[in-house]
Amino acid sequence: DAKTTQPPSMDCAEGRAANLPCNHSTISGNEYVYWYRQIHSQGPQYIIHGLKNNETNEMASLIITEDRKSSTLILPHATLRDTAVYYCIVRVDGSSYKLIFGSGTRLLVRP
Amino acid sequence: GAVVSQHPSWVICKSGTSVKIECRSLDFQATTMFWYRQFPKQSLMLMATSNEGSKATYEQGVEKDKFLINHASLTLSTLTVTSAHPEDSSFYICSAEGGRGWDEQYFGPGTRLTVT
Numbered sequence: 001d002a003k004t005t006q007p008p009s010m011d012c013a014e015g016r017a018a019n020l021p022c023n024h025s026t027i028s029g030n031e032y033v034y035w036y037r038q039i040h041s042q043g044p045q046y047i048i049h050g051l052k053n054n055e056t057n058e059m060a061s062l063i064i065t066e067d068r069k070s071s072t073l074i075l076p077h078a079t080l081r082d083t084a085v086y087y088c089i090v091r092v093d094g095s096s097y098k099l100i101f102g103s104g105t106r107l108l109v110r111p
Numbered sequence: 112g113a114v115v116s117q118h119p120s121w122v123i124c125k126s127g128t129s130v131k132i133e134c135r136s137l138d139f140q141a142t143t144m145f146w147y148r149q150f151p152k153q154s155l156m157l158m159a160t161s162n163e164g165s166k167a168t169y170e171q172g173v174e175k176d177k178f179l180i181n182h183a184s185l186t187l188s189t190l191t192v193t194s195a196h197p198e199d200s201s202f203y204i205c206s207a208e209g210g211r212g213w214d215e216q217y218f219g220p221g222t223r224l225t226v227t
Contacts, residue, residue: 034215036218038155041202041221041223042220042221043115043117043204043206043218043219043220043221044155044204044206044218045218046215046216046217049214049215087154098145098157098160099145099157099206099216100157101147101154101155101156101157102154103154104154
């Protein structure tokens with residue numbers, strides 16, 4: 001079973017920041033938080049991951065609370081192409097560790 | 112980023128026949144590949160994990176004799192759906208990672224299977 005809880009859907013206006021929350025209250029000390037997204041009828045795309053520090057890359061920022069029980073994915077300037085299902089996944093880092101997908105958040109970016 | 116391809120992108124077959132789906136890592140060697148299945152409006156469900164040169168590990172509830180997985184080389188894994196039935200119609204997606212030091216899996220574009 002997935003170890004994360006996400007709202008089923010969200011929307012935001014184009015050009016504004018999209019903040020997607022995720023709860024992972026049972027996360028273990030060696031588990032990372034990963035974010036993937038899936039645009040309709042395509043394979044998932046890796047976005048970002050982190051352990052306990054906040055992370056930023058060219059796609060997004062990841063904010064993890066100090067107790068690591070929740071996190072927020074931030075898309076700073078959402079575009080219409082960011083409309084997708086966003087999955088928050090906790091996973092032990094390293095090779096060969098499987099990803100267990102939950103139901104995700106369906107983000108709709110409005111023009 | 113690393114590229115994973117799947118072939119075919121879509122396939123229609125008749126009930127009772129077998130269908131093979133290929134997953135290739137194009138610019139890296141994939142020590143581990145994963146196969147997922149996704150029904151309409153649902154999330155991805157992991158079917159099995161395969162390591163090059165060894166037998167696949169199937170998730171609970173996935174019939175290994177029906178979904179044959181072969182990971183014969185570091186760049187190719189195949190999923191064969193044997194004796195397909197209409198309920199096997201789904202979106203099949205593979206992913207791959209390159210071993211120690213790799214942080215993320217890279218996903219293929221998926222294969223849509225329709226069994227008539």
